[in-house]
Amino acid sequence: MTTISQDDLVDSVADALQYIACYHPPDFVRAMARAYERETSVAAKSAIGQILINSRMAAQGHRPMCQDTGVVVVFLKVGMDVHFAGNDTLQEMIDQGVRRAYLNPDNPLRASLVAPPLGARRNTGDNTPAVVHVELVPGDALEVTVAAKGGGSENKARLAMLNPSDDLIQWVTDNLPSMGAGWCPPGILGLGIGGTPEKALLMAKESLMTPIDMDQIIEHGPRDDIEALRLEIFEASNRLGIGAQGLGGLTTVLDVKIKDYPTHA
Incomplete structure (x- = not known):
């Protein structure tokens, strides 16, 4: 049996969101660099180059690479022998992590969620709630995959x-x-x-x-x-x-x- 504290999960989600807001994964950067090398269109090559420059500036300055810091989507693979120490639900724990990341005073991220989706559509203020998918799997480990999906692609x-x-x-x-x-x-x-x-x-x-x-x-x-x-x-x-x-x-x-x-x- 593995016991995972509520604070550890909240911290992990918050840290992950701050990280992915500022850093492209290496496989994406390498693929973009290869696309830049192959490109023959002047306009397209310039656009790819600007994306790569922006990626470096975001990483070096620890600032979001895009103004749209996304809807948070979390995939949880929860081992059958995992126990969570805390009184909150998984949704509540994930939302605490989201709230902490997006309201981080050192690097605030744009809150994009509105509720209700029809009618008043008021910004929730902290980018919660996250969209959480949970899968129970064998074992005593917890795997957390965090994504921040921008509206430009999601829509x-x-x-x-x-x-x-x-x-x-x-x-x-x-x-x-x-x-x-x-x-x-x-x-x-x-x-x-x-x-x-x-x-x-x-x-x-x-x-x-x-x-x-x-x-x-x-x-x-x-x-x-x-x-x-x-x-x-x-x-x-x-x-x-x-x-x-x-x-x-x-x-x-x-x-x-x-x-x-x-x-x-």
Whole structure:
């Protein structure tokens, strides 16, 4: 049995949110650098260069890399032998961490949430509540994955009920141009396939939490059907020429992630 104190979880969430507001993960920086080197469009190359410069300035100055510091999404994998010491619910503990991070006087983050979603739409003031997903797993460990999803990308989500005979790649390439540049390409596409509607959306979000590895797939070739599909969608998406910040160019997406699940016949 592992006992995790409420304060430790709150501190971990707060620290994670402050960190991800200011630092891009290394895999993203490397992928952007490769895209910069390959780019032939002057405008797109300049846009990618500005993103990389901004990333460095945010890290060095410990300031948010974007004014939109996002809706907090937390994935918890809770071991069956984990016990939480404290009286608050998991939602309440996560929200305490969010509140502490966004109201940090040394580096305040923009609060973007409004409630209710219809009507008055008043800012909640501290970016709570977070969106929390909990999965019980074997063992005595707790895994916490924290994301801050900006509205520019989050509001571009799409859900479709496709027939098995429908062309998924065509569906993706039909939808990408309609999203404009508000999702700040180059980015990463996450797709959830199968299950039920809510399962598909959740899988799409979860898929984005894995490292960028498209260059490895290109180098060694697809090892299974999912990797082959990822590569096909990646190539088809980049052929659209949307490019960095919608300015045209070679790189619209840095990677395509897919999770799937059995579904009704």
